[in-house]
Amino acid sequence: MRIFTNLNLNGPTPTRVQPKVGEWGPQMVPSTASKKRTRIWASIALVVALTALFLVGWWFYKQLNGGA
Template sequence: MRGFSDLNLNGPTPARVQPRVGEWGPDEVPTTQAKKRQRIWVGLAFIAALTALCLLGWYFYKALNPGA
């Protein structure tokens, strides 16, 4: 059957790194909407962590320099 191509798109990769395939495609693949939401949450988490770090630094600065 030389006229047909090999439909195995995984090629020679080991089975442990190949995606699990369901009836219509790979299982547990995030949707585009889920990825967009995740990008927003990561940005908000970064801003929250940066704000908390700045506030903590301000608190320690005030605690160590009471006259300033």
């Protein structure tokens, strides 16, 4: 079972029937690799943000209970 969905929207279709990217096709379309990198960076950012939030909450708890 896969954790994430398939980022390749063309799927198993042959190359000859896939839309071309260029003058008549979509512009600035992110590649599958860039979508994977973005997903990884977003996951890392979430973990860092949750860790920072936990540490700030712990620090406030210590300060409010007379800790040094």
